[in-house]
Amino acid sequence: MSVIAFKIMLLGLILFCFGIFITILSKNIFKIFFGVLLAYSSSLLALNCWKNPTGEILSITFAIIAPFFIMAGMFLTIKLTKKFNTSDISEIEKIAKGEK
Amino acid sequence: MEKIANLAFYLLAFMTFISSLVVLVSKSARYYFLGAIAAFMSIGGIYLLLKSPVMFVIQIVFFALGFGLLVIFLGNDFNVEMKNPINKDIKTLIAPFILSIFILLIAPFLANQILSQKTNFDYLKNFFFEFASSLDLVLILLTIVLIIVLSGFYTIAFWRKK
Numbered sequence: 001m002s003v004i005a006f007k008i009m010l011l012g013l014i015l016f017c018f019g020i021f022i023t024i025l026s027k028n029i030f031k032i033f034f035g036v037l038l039a040y041s042s043s044l045l046a047l048n049c050w051k052n053p054t055g056e057i058l059s060i061t062f063a064i065i066a067p068f069f070i071m072a073g074m075f076l077t078i079k080l081t082k083k084f085n086t087s088d089i090s091e092i093e094k095i096a097k098g099e100k
Numbered sequence: 101m102e103k104i105a106n107l108a109f110y111l112l113a114f115m116t117f118i119s120s121l122v123v124l125v126s127k128s129a130r131y132y133f134l135g136a137i138a139a140f141m142s143i144g145g146i147y148l149l150l151k152s153p154v155m156f157v158i159q160i161v162f163f164a165l166g167f168g169l170l171v172i173f174l175g176n177d178f179n180v181e182m183k184n185p186i187n188k189d190i191k192t193l194i195a196p197f198i199l200s201i202f203i204l205l206i207a208p209f210l211a212n213q214i215l216s217q218k219t220n221f222d223y224l225k226n227f228f229f230e231f232a233s234s235l236d237l238v239l240i241l242l243t244i245v246l247i248i249v250l251s252g253f254y255t256i257a258f259w260r261k262k
Contacts, residue, residue: 004102004105004106004109004149005150007109008109008146008149008150011109011116011146013206015116015120015143017202017203018117018120019120020199021199022120022124024187025124025186025187026124026185026186026187027182027184027185027186027187028132028182028185030129030132030136030170031124031132031185034120034123034132034139034167037140037163037166037167038120038139041143041159041163042143044155045143045146045147045150048147048150048152049150057239058239059155061239061243063154063155063158065243066158066162066163067162070162070163070166071166074166074169074173077170078170078173088182
């Protein structure tokens with residue numbers, strides 16, 4: 001592994017942590033989705049640095065699954081915002097509790 | 101050439117961090133969508149440094165353009181501004197804890213690697229190469245099983261709804 005690949009792997013690990021951080025800290029559902037996607041793509045980045053057969057197979061498999069994952073998340077967020085008319089997760093919670 | 105690659109790496113890393121911070125802090129949708137797209141674009145640029153153009157295309161098309169599609173679908177909500185973009189509950193203290201635990205877990209490995217100035221993955225390679233020959237088949241079978249299970253769940257859910 002070259003020096004720059006090692007640096008990129010470190011960056012991927014730090015970005016993975018940052019993605020989880022954004023997911024937990026944010027209130028907006030788009031931001032939560034962004035955090036999940038950031039963690040996913042940075043984990044792919046960290047896997048791709050490790051240039052041996054196992055790492056490459058794993059990264060390609062996860063990259064093939066990625067579009068389905070993104071489309072599902074997109075449709076979910078769009079449906080939620082259109083149903084509750086907000087993207088704030090605490091307001092959605094309040095409305096859902098009120099409906100019960 | 102190495103200097104240019106290093107410079108590009110630091111620039112792209114800085115861009116990624118700044119744009120993801122913009123996403124976390126911004127109140128209006130105008131800024132956080134742009135920040136999200138910029139973050140995914142800069143991660144795509146890092147793939148070019150790794151000389152893997154296929155992953156670059158996947159990153160740009162699915163991650164960055166996926167968020168672009170969200171912008172098109174939800175263009176009406178752009179004028180709405182959130183009062184408190186960051187969640188300040190006690191539960192959110194879990195996030196720094198998870199971050200610190202993860203960093204503490206990988207810290208000895210990273211410190212060892214940085215101090216020795218050479219990256220050494222021999223022990224991992226020896227562990228994985230025993231399974232590498234059969235890993236192709238296992239991965240294909242796993243994906244097939246996953247697709248079957250998921251589609252089964254969806255059909256059962258659809259059937260129960262009716």
